[in-house]
Amino acid sequence: MKIIGLTGGIASGKSTASNILKELGIPVIDADLIAREIVAPGKPTLDEIKQIFGEVVVHENGTLNRKYLGEIVFSDKNKLRELNYITHKRIIEEIINKINIYRKTRTYPVIIIDAALLIEMDMKKIVDVVWLVITHESIQLKRLIERDHVSCEDGLKRIKSQMATEEKKKYADVVIDNNQDIMYLKKQIEEQLRKINR
Numbered sequence: 098m099k100i101i102g103l104t105g106g107i108a109s110g111k112s113t114a115s116n117i118l119k120e121l122g123i124p125v126i127d128a129d130l131i132a133r134e135i136v137a138p139g140k141p142t143l144d145e146i147k148q149i150f151g152e153v154v155v156h157e158n159g160t161l162n163r164k165y166l167g168e169i170v171f172s173d174k175n176k177l178r179e180l181n182y183i184t185h186k187r188i189i190e191e192i193i194n195k196i197n198i199y200r201k202t203r204t205y206p207v208i209i210i211d212a213a214l215l216i217e218m219d220m221k222k223i224v225d226v227v228w229l230v231i232t233h234e235s236i237q238l239k240r241l242i243e244r245d246h247v248s249c250e251d252g253l254k255r256i257k258s259q260m261a262t263e264e265k266k267k268y269a270d271v272v273i274d275n276n277q278d279i280m281y282l283k284k285q286i287e288e289q290l291r292k293i294n295r
């Protein structure tokens with residue numbers, strides 16, 4: 098079973114690429130989804146977050162106030178580092194569990210791990226190849242603002258909290274250009290899958 102690590106900056110188009118891959122019948126492990134599951138009420142990760150950031154980061158119903166925590170960590174590198182320290186080891190653990198489940202089924206020749214921070218989290222070692230989705234920063238920012246309704250300033254803060262695309266390219270086996278339309282994105286994905294299956 099071949100494991101493709103699909104990565105790229107915020108709003109570069111990973112989920113869009115993942116959806117194309119799912120439509121082609123390829124399973125996708127979504128790191129963002131796992132990151133949400135591990136902070137559900139009652140989970141130890143949420144308790145640790147409360148200990149570090151205070152009760153102010155949870156809503157009255159006990160769920161994480163993601164918007165508020167995001168405002169804190171994406172404005173302060175040290176706070177982001179603390180949050181990453183609490184969350185990343187558990188996200189990786191859960192991804193490895195899911196990979197092992199797929200392996201045991203012996204059903205899928207290829208699976209995808211969709212993770213924005215694949216390189217930053219040093220997950221390169223658990224995948225066979227790294228696909229990096231890239232866009233020019235101006236397009237990335239425009240799509241981010243339109244999708245999340247954030248200000249230009251907040252959008253830029255999030256982009257800058259991640260490793261620069263040029264730096265990420267050093268770790269990529271395949272670079273997927275998402276500066277054009279979705280058909281162009283799909284064409285590149287199909288071409289790369291053909292190469293893997295060859």
Ligand SMILES: CC(C)(COP(=O)(O)OP(=O)(O)OC[C@H]1O[C@@H](n2cnc3c(N)ncnc32)[C@H](O)[C@@H]1O)[C@@H](O)C(=O)NCCC(=O)NCCS
Pocket residue numbers: 106107108128129132162163164166167170177180181184188212213214215255258259
């Ligand atoms: C800070 C949090 C609560 C903000 O939640 P919010 O709902 O506003 O954003 P969401 O989780 O949907 O993330 C959107 C995008 O932000 C970027 N992002 C998320 N976490 C981080 C991070 N730690 N460092 C840099 N960028 C990040 C990613 O591109 C991600 O796809 C949340 O992002 C979080 O818990 N992050 C820590 C866990 C993590 O590292 N997740 C990414 C796993 S690859």
Ligand SMILES: Nc1ncnc2c1ncn2[C@@H]1O[C@H](COP(=O)(O)OP(=O)(O)OP(=O)(O)O)[C@@H](O)[C@H]1O
Pocket residue numbers: 105106107108109110111112113114129213240241243244275276277278279282
């Ligand atoms: N080729 C494209 N043409 C036009 N819009 C696009 C294209 N690719 C992606 N988008 C749009 O850009 C936005 C960001 O894409 P997407 O959500 O796939 O990014 P992402 O990398 O998964 O983001 P995140 O890291 O935040 O999870 C979405 O609204 C998506 O519909």
